[in-house]
Amino acid sequence: MTGWMQENDARHIPEDELHAYLDQALSRSQCVEIECHLAECRRCQIDRDLAAAARDRTTALLAESAPRRIHAPPPFATLVARHEAQVTARRTWIVRARRIGLAAAVLAAVGAGWLSRGWFQSGPSAPATVAQNSIEVPQRTLVAAGPVQLVVDSAKVNPDTPRSESLQPAVVPAVVRTSTRLARQAPDAAQLNAEVTVLSSDEETAALPGLWYQLDWQQAQAETGDNLARIEGLPILDIQVQRASNGERPLVVISQKHPSGRVIRTVEGPIDRVQDLVDREAARGSGLVKASVPSLTQPDYLGDGTTATRRGLRILAVLGAMAPDSLNALAKSIERRQ
Amino acid sequence: MTDELERLYKTTYTAVVRFLYRKVWDADRAEDLAQEVFIRAMAHRPEKPRAWVFAVAANLARDEARAAVRRKKHLTLLTNDPLPMSTPDLSADEVMEYDERKAGVTEALETLSARDREVLLLWDAGMSYPEIAEQTGLAVGAIGTTLARARKRLLDAYDRMDAGKRRAAHS
């Protein structure tokens, strides 16, 4: 081993080896060597006792920092079922994506965009954007089946704009109609004056788990590991993130303003969750919003430089009130960038 | 494979939750993440499931912590943290004392370098030196050094804060 007994000036057992010895991380022969020395060296005995005390106290302190109570783990069969459900969802989607052609699909809308109707009608939440100096976008409809919370991004609220807290409904019983306006500004200066995120009820989150958060660019980058799929060169109107309940990659919807005045949304995230969103819209069949052919993007990796864990396939679709060809082209430009 | 994973789940679930808890500081979240780790293990069928489980847990926690910091700044209206778990077997005083000690340990842990803390928590979760080395990229021979330093620093930081509090209480 290290030869600590042979050198004249370092004839005692180094501290790290005492720790390794106490942690039973040394080979049998190393242990014998250490034990022989310990038997004869008072100083190393003291060091060993100090190391052992530090080790024991650390363990005790760490025990203090454990959660006060951990629930009994769910039966393993429950996890197996959850795993199988995920696999099924993923497989369905891959088959679908291949059938469509894997390049890019779209639920696209004629008219004022997917914002206008439907997308979130029974969905988990919707961003309501309000701004002045704006062009009017046809109404959007939010239907809430249960309690709704409002979140206001105070950093972005214009003092002149009525405060959104005043909207706070404990329960929205039926249909809320909100006139939605989007900022008409220079492409790179588009900014929302006020933003309201409606959080969904429990019932709805069960269908599509998680809450939608409205984030700014930096926050969204942090949330997604600096890998936000969006169309280069178009001003960003808002970013909605739905965090996964399980720590997987979040579902991100980035709204951007096309030069035509349309709102383009890039949806990107885990394959089954994007599928879920697109399916909801397709099932609604309002025909307003169209989507590009969903395209698989590179699986991404979570890592710290030394290790990396594959987080699986991602997929993106571009949605908007434009011809499918245009949306496909936009989706392709994102793919190339990545 | 599933049998092996099931055995691992039964023997290490709690350790994984504890490991995650010290990174996300939210018991429910730690449990969710721990379950997710095992679900992922079913899909990946790793060769060394135990090491794999902790590696993925560490990654999820890192992602989670980053997101949590941002979220905290952002969602000021959503900060109603879940109520502290009720512990019928502890008196109010005991709960307070427990919380204080725990806060001390938490704070002390935060003073360690990320690497020292990681090694310490992995060790505490029951991983061996070679497993810790593989996960952190350190040489096996460096684990003892790192642990010795981490333990010493944790205790020093804890004692320093404890002494500071006692001084404050007496003055």
Ligand SMILES: [Zn+2]
């Ligand atoms: Zn000695």
